[in-house]
Amino acid sequence: xxxGAVTSPSSPLSPPxxxxxxxxxxxxxxxTLCRLQLSDEELALFTAAVLLSPDRPWLTESxxxxxLQDKIYVALQHEIQKKHSAEDKxxxxxxxxxxxxxxxxxxxxxxxxFRLLHPETAMNxxxxxxEVFNSELQYSNPRES
Numbered sequence: 001x002x003x004g005a006v007t008s009p010s011s012p013l014s015p016p017x018x019x020x021x022x023x024x025x026x027x028x029x030x031x032t033l034c035r036l037q038l039s040d041e042e043l044a045l046f047t048a049a050v051l052l053s054p055d056r057p058w059l060t061e062s063x064x065x066x067x068l069q070d071k072i073y074v075a076l077q078h079e080i081q082k083k084h085s086a087e088d089k090x091x092x093x094x095x096x097x098x099x100x101x102x103x104x105x106x107x108x109x110x111x112x113x114f115r116l117l118h119p120e121t122a123m124n125x126x127x128x129x130x131e132v133f134n135s136e137l138q139y140s141n142p143r144e145s
Contacts, residue, residue: 018113022106029099036092039083045076046093050100108133 038046054066073090080089111133115122 019110022103022110025099025103025106029096029103032096032099033093036089038093039079041079042076042083042085042089042093045072045079048072049076050097 049069049072052065052069052072054062054069056062059065076093077090086092
C-alpha cells in the first residue's frame with residue numbers, strides 16, 4: 001500500500017522542551033518521503049540501505065557493509081524500474097540522506113543532553129534503545145572514553 005499523510009503533533013501533546021528542531025526535521029523528512037509515494041517494497045529497501053551505512057565510526061568491516069548497501073541500492077533501482085516509477089525517484093530518495101544524517105546528529109545531541117540532565121531516567125531506557133544508541137553516543141562524544 002501507499003503511505004498516508006503526515007501531520008504534525010497536536011498542541012496537547014507538545015514536544016519536550018528544546019526538541020522543536022528535531023521534531024520539525026523529522027516531520028519535514030516524513031512529508032518529503034510521503035510525496036515520493038513509495039511502495040512498501042521501495043520503503044523497505046530504502047530503509048535497509050539507510051540502516052546499512054558504511055560510515056559509522058565503530059564499524060570494523062565497513063567495506064563489507066558498503067558492498068551489501070550497494071546490492072540493496074541495485075535492488076531498489078530494480079524495484080523502481082519494475083513499477084515504472086519516475087526516473088529520478090532514487091536520486092530524490094538519496095537526496096534525503098543529508099537530512100537524515102542531520103536528524104540523527106540532532107537526536108544524538110538531544111539524547112546526550114537528556115542523559116546528562118536525567119541520568120536515572122536514561123538508565124531505564126528500553127534495552128533495544130540502549131543497544132542501538134549507546135555505541136553511537138560513545139563515538140559521537142569525544143568527552144567520553
